[in-house]
Amino acid sequence: MVSRGFEPTVITYGILLNCCCNQGDFSNARKVFDEMLQRRIEPNVVIYTILIRVFCNGSEMEEAERIFKSMKESGVDPNLYTYVTLIDGYCKMGDVKRVFELYSDMLWNGLRPDVVTFANLVDVLCKVDNLKAAQNCFVYMTKFGVFPNSYVYNCLIDGYCKAGDLVEAMQLLVQMERNGISVDVFTYSILVKGFCDSGKLEEAKDLIEKMGKAGILCNTVTYNVLIDGYCKMGYMEKAIDVCSQMTERKIEPNVITFSTLIDGFCKKRNIKAAMGLYTEMVIKGLVPDVVTYTALIDGHCKVGNNKEAFELHKEMLDAGVTPNVFTVSCLIDGLLKDGSTYGAIKLFLEKTGVGCPGGKVDHRRLCSPNDVMYAVLIQGLCKDGRIFKATKFFAEMRCNGFKPDVVLYVIMLEAHFRFNHVIDVMMLHADVLKMGVMRNTSVYHVLSRGYKENAYLKHAQMCSEHLMEYDIQCP
Structure with a gap:
C-alpha cells in the first residue's frame, strides 16, 4: 500500500493495532504505534484504547498505565471503553484498589458505567471473597439505569457457590428466571460445580436433569464438572455412568474427561482401569497432556511401580510434553x-x-x-x-x-527431637513463632512431649500451659 503511494490513516493503524491485540503481539503493537507517531498521525481515543487493551490482555499493567498517562498528557480524553479496558485488566490481576480508583475517576469525568463495568466490579469483588460489597454493587446498578444481564448474574452466582452459600446462589437463579433473563449453560455449569464442591452430588445431577427439561443442552464442561465431583468422592462407577450418558447424548469425552477419570482411578489405586482409559483415549486420537501423564505417574508411584512411572515420564518428554x-x-x-x-x-x-x-x-x-x-x-x-x-x-x-505448613513443621520438629537436636528445635520453634502458626495444638503437643523427653522441663511446662489455655490436655 505504502509502496504504491497511498498514505496510511489513523484507521489503517487502528486496524493493525487491533490485529496485534488479537494476536497478543506486544512488540509489533509498539512498532506500529511508534511508526504512526513518526508519520505525524495523531492517535485518537480508539488508538490509545486498543493499545491499552494489548497490554492489559498480556497482564502488562505498568505499560498499560504508561499509555493511559501519555494519552491524557496528549490531551486525548479517555472514553468509557478505555476505562472498562483498564478496569478489566486490573480485575484479572485482582487489584481491587486500582479498579475502584479507576471507577471513581471515570465517574468524576462524567462517564456513566455500563453493564460491562458493573460486571467487572461484581466479578473482582467475588474473587476477593467480598460478597457483601459485590451484592451492594449488584443492587446499585439500577441507580444508573443499568440492569444486570446473564453474565453479571453468573459472576455473582459463582461468588456465592465458591463461598459455599448455595441457597443464595439458587435464589439468584430463581430471580433470573423471574426477571426473564436467559439462564444459559454457563449458569447451570457454575451451579453444578458449586454443588459438587460442597459434596452434594445428587443435587448437582438433579440440576443437569432440570437443564434438559428447560431445553438447555449440557456441554462437555457441565458433564466434566459432575464427573470430577464423583471422582473426588471416589464414586468411580457413577463417574463412568455419567461419561456413558455423555456419549449417548452425542457429546464426545475430551482430554479433560479422560484425565479426570484416570486420576480418579489412580487415587483408588486401580492402575489397570486407569491404563485402560489411557489406551482408549489414545485410540480415539486424543493427545494426553501434562495432567494425564501426571495422574498416571502419581498412580504408578503410589503402588510402587517406579519403573513404569519413569517410562511414562520418558514417553511424555518424547511427545514434547x-x-x-x-x-x-x-x-x-x-x-x-x-x-x-x-x-x-x-x-x-x-x-x-x-x-x-x-x-x-x-x-x-x-x-x-x-x-x-x-x-x-x-x-x-x-x-x-x-x-x-x-x-x-x-x-x-x-x-x-x-511458608511451610503445620504438617511440615511438625515433621521437622519430630525429626530433630529424635536425634536430640534441641538447639535446632529451639531455632525452628522461633521460626514457628515468627510465621504465626504457634496456635496450632499439633505443634504444642510435639514441643511439649519432645522437650519433656529431652529433660527440658521448663520448656515442656511452658508448652503444656499453652495447651491448657486452649482447653486441650497434654498427653
Whole structure:
C-alpha cells in the first residue's frame, strides 16, 4: 500500500493495532504505534484504547498505565471503553484498589458505567471473597439505569457457590428466571460445580436433569464438572455412568474427561482401569497432556511401580510434553518411598537446575520448585533419617519465600527431637513463632512431649500451659 503511494490513516493503524491485540503481539503493537507517531498521525481515543487493551490482555499493567498517562498528557480524553479496558485488566490481576480508583475517576469525568463495568466490579469483588460489597454493587446498578444481564448474574452466582452459600446462589437463579433473563449453560455449569464442591452430588445431577427439561443442552464442561465431583468422592462407577450418558447424548469425552477419570482411578489405586482409559483415549486420537501423564505417574508411584512411572515420564518428554512441578513431585515421592534418597535428590536438582552449570541445562525442561515439591522431599528425607539434608532443603525453602505448613513443621520438629537436636528445635520453634502458626495444638503437643523427653522441663511446662489455655490436655 505504502509502496504504491497511498498514505496510511489513523484507521489503517487502528486496524493493525487491533490485529496485534488479537494476536497478543506486544512488540509489533509498539512498532506500529511508534511508526504512526513518526508519520505525524495523531492517535485518537480508539488508538490509545486498543493499545491499552494489548497490554492489559498480556497482564502488562505498568505499560498499560504508561499509555493511559501519555494519552491524557496528549490531551486525548479517555472514553468509557478505555476505562472498562483498564478496569478489566486490573480485575484479572485482582487489584481491587486500582479498579475502584479507576471507577471513581471515570465517574468524576462524567462517564456513566455500563453493564460491562458493573460486571467487572461484581466479578473482582467475588474473587476477593467480598460478597457483601459485590451484592451492594449488584443492587446499585439500577441507580444508573443499568440492569444486570446473564453474565453479571453468573459472576455473582459463582461468588456465592465458591463461598459455599448455595441457597443464595439458587435464589439468584430463581430471580433470573423471574426477571426473564436467559439462564444459559454457563449458569447451570457454575451451579453444578458449586454443588459438587460442597459434596452434594445428587443435587448437582438433579440440576443437569432440570437443564434438559428447560431445553438447555449440557456441554462437555457441565458433564466434566459432575464427573470430577464423583471422582473426588471416589464414586468411580457413577463417574463412568455419567461419561456413558455423555456419549449417548452425542457429546464426545475430551482430554479433560479422560484425565479426570484416570486420576480418579489412580487415587483408588486401580492402575489397570486407569491404563485402560489411557489406551482408549489414545485410540480415539486424543493427545494426553501434562495432567494425564501426571495422574498416571502419581498412580504408578503410589503402588510402587517406579519403573513404569519413569517410562511414562520418558514417553511424555518424547511427545514434547513438559513435566510440571507436580509431575516431578510425584516422581520424587515415588523414589523416596522406594528408599532411593540419592535418586530423589538428584532428580530434584536436575529438574530445578539447582547446582547445574548453565551450559549443561536444558532450561525448557526445568521447573521452579514450589512448596509442595519442597515438602515432599523434606518429609521423605526426615522419614529416612537424613535430617541434615532435610534441614538444608528446609532452609532453602524458607530463603525462596515459601511458608511451610503445620504438617511440615511438625515433621521437622519430630525429626530433630529424635536425634536430640534441641538447639535446632529451639531455632525452628522461633521460626514457628515468627510465621504465626504457634496456635496450632499439633505443634504444642510435639514441643511439649519432645522437650519433656529431652529433660527440658521448663520448656515442656511452658508448652503444656499453652495447651491448657486452649482447653486441650497434654498427653
